[in-house]
Amino acid sequence: MRWAVLGTGQIAHDFTIAMLAAPKEQIVAVASRALERSKEFAEKHNVPKAYGSYDEALEDPEVDIVYVAAATSCHVQLACAALGKKKPVLVEKPAGVNAREVRQLLETAQKNDTFLMEGVWMHFFPVVRALSDAMKRGDIGDITSVHASFGWMNPVDVNPGVEDVTQGGGGLLAVGIYLIHLAMLAFNGAKPEKVEAVGELGPKGGDVRTSMVLGWSGGRQAMLAVSLRDNYAGSAVIYGTKAKISIPFPFLCPTSATVEPYDPKEMPTSISEGLPCAEATTNAAGELISNKFNLINSAGLAYEANRVAADVSQGKKENEHVSHELSLAVIEVMDKVREKIGLCYPADKY
Ligand SMILES: NC(=O)C1=CN([C@@H]2O[C@H](COP(=O)(O)OP(=O)(O)OC[C@H]3O[C@@H](n4cnc5c(N)ncnc54)[C@H](OP(=O)(O)O)[C@@H]3O)[C@@H](O)[C@H]2O)C=CC1
Numbered sequence: 358m359r360w361a362v363l364g365t366g367q368i369a370h371d372f373t374i375a376m377l378a379a380p381k382e383q384i385v386a387v388a389s390r391a392l393e394r395s396k397e398f399a400e401k402h403n404v405p406k407a408y409g410s411y412d413e414a415l416e417d418p419e420v421d422i423v424y425v426a427a428a429t430s431c432h433v434q435l436a437c438a439a440l441g442k443k444k445p446v447l448v449e450k451p452a453g454v455n456a457r458e459v460r461q462l463l464e465t466a467q468k469n470d471t472f473l474m475e476g477v478w479m480h481f482f483p484v485v486r487a488l489s490d491a492m493k494r495g496d497i498g499d500i501t502s503v504h505a506s507f508g509w510m511n512p513v514d515v516n517p518g519v520e521d522v523t524q525g526g527g528g529l530l531a532v533g534i535y536l537i538h539l540a541m542l543a544f545n546g547a548k549p550e551k552v553e554a555v556g557e558l559g560p561k562g563g564d565v566r567t568s569m570v571l572g573w574s575g576g577r578q579a580m581l582a583v584s585l586r587d588n589y590a591g592s593a594v595i596y597g598t599k600a601k602i603s604i605p606f607p608f609l610c611p612t613s614a615t616v617e618p619y620d621p622k623e624m625p626t627s628i629s630e631g632l633p634c635a636e637a638t639t640n641a642a643g644e645l646i647s648n649k650f651n652l653i654n655s656a657g658l659a660y661e662a663n664r665v666a667a668d669v670s671q672g673k674k675e676n677e678h679v680s681h682e683l684s685l686a687v688i689e690v691m692d693k694v695r696e697k698i699g700l701c702y703p704a705d706k707y
């Protein structure tokens with residue numbers, strides 16, 4: 358498939374590099390609000406076309422599919438514009454800043470009968486798929502609780518965007534989303550019935566530390582924490598009645614996990630799967646690119662891109678693991694968390 362990337366930031370770079378490990382996929386265009394930025398990006402990554410506006414990329418008949426990699430605050434507008442042109446869309450997480458935006462996006466995809474998926478790449482890691490299968494088989498027993506965290510010390514002066522409310526920033530939407538997805542995966546996709554949260558807002562308005570306790574029927578719980586001010590462990594444990602699953606850092610893009618039965622007669626099982634980008638992958642200039650990602654394990658973005666391309670080729674309109682229903686359920690939980698911690702986005706006013 359021929360992809361256009363909208364945006365030239367950290368994840369746009371990482372996705373473009375990761376795609377070198379997806380030989381059937383081609384990035385044919387990159388678009389930015391500023392032509393000099395898309396030109397620079399195109400030169401660096403050997404992308405044939407550079408556009409100085411997002412709209413130009415959407416008008417390009419040689420673009421089969423659009424990856425919305427711009428700031429969260431413009432996801433809905435850009436993704437709806439692409440869907441309006443009948444271009445299938447992979448939109449970075451979160452798909453929108455609130456449930457109203459995500460509903461609008463899902464309705465636009467349905468109205469245009471065009472593929473849409475929110476880029477919660479965690480679901481496409483082979484380790485996550487294997488764990489999901491193990492849970493469905495009952496290897497862990499009945500799941501009782503999930504404990505997970507992710508956090509880092511964001512240098513706010515250098516990277517204000519990630520916590521800036523005007524860009525849809527804040528720890529909850531940036532990373533808390535994965536925590537909620539993991540918990541819902543463990544509880545077979547069910548939405549929590551109770552949502553409690555404590556949060557702290559930073560100087561750019563976004564939350565910089567949020568802890569959530571989610572409750573499901575039968576006393577099942579998830580204890581989830583995100584921080585942009587502390588190096589949290591970034592690991593996860595899923596407890597069941599027969600065994601526990603441990604996913605080490607970085608749980609949201611994992612290359613390993615362990616299933617440990619409580620019965621001492623049973624042996625623990627290790628699951629591991631390396632990243633798709635081969636050590637020797639090079640760019641057009643023959644330089645090694647495998648160590649040039651901005652973010653951890655970004656090579657795994659190829660898993661997601663391959664799956665999306667396969668779905669689109671098969672005429673699907675949504676993905677089975679990150680369904681429209683799941684995207685909506687998770688943003689509804691995040692809306693409730695935001696209410697508890699007093700986090701508002703400009704788009705909440707409309
Ligand atoms: N899946 C994953 O692992 C990750 C996903 N993300 C998600 O990707 C998205 C982008 O994040 P990231 O790449 O880190 O962010 P960056 O700040 O690095 O890049 C964002 C890009 O968005 C474009 N943009 C459009 N409108 C605006 C605006 N009003 N303000 C600022 N930038 C704007 C800019 O491109 P230009 O100026 O060229 O138009 C900019 O380069 C977010 O939604 C984030 O949640 C982020 C990191 C990891």
Ligand SMILES: O=C1OC[C@@H](O)[C@H](O)[C@H]1O
Nearest residue numbers: 450531532609610652653
């Ligand atoms: O989406 C994300 O996933 C990976 C993290 O390292 C990153 O900061 C976050 O935005």
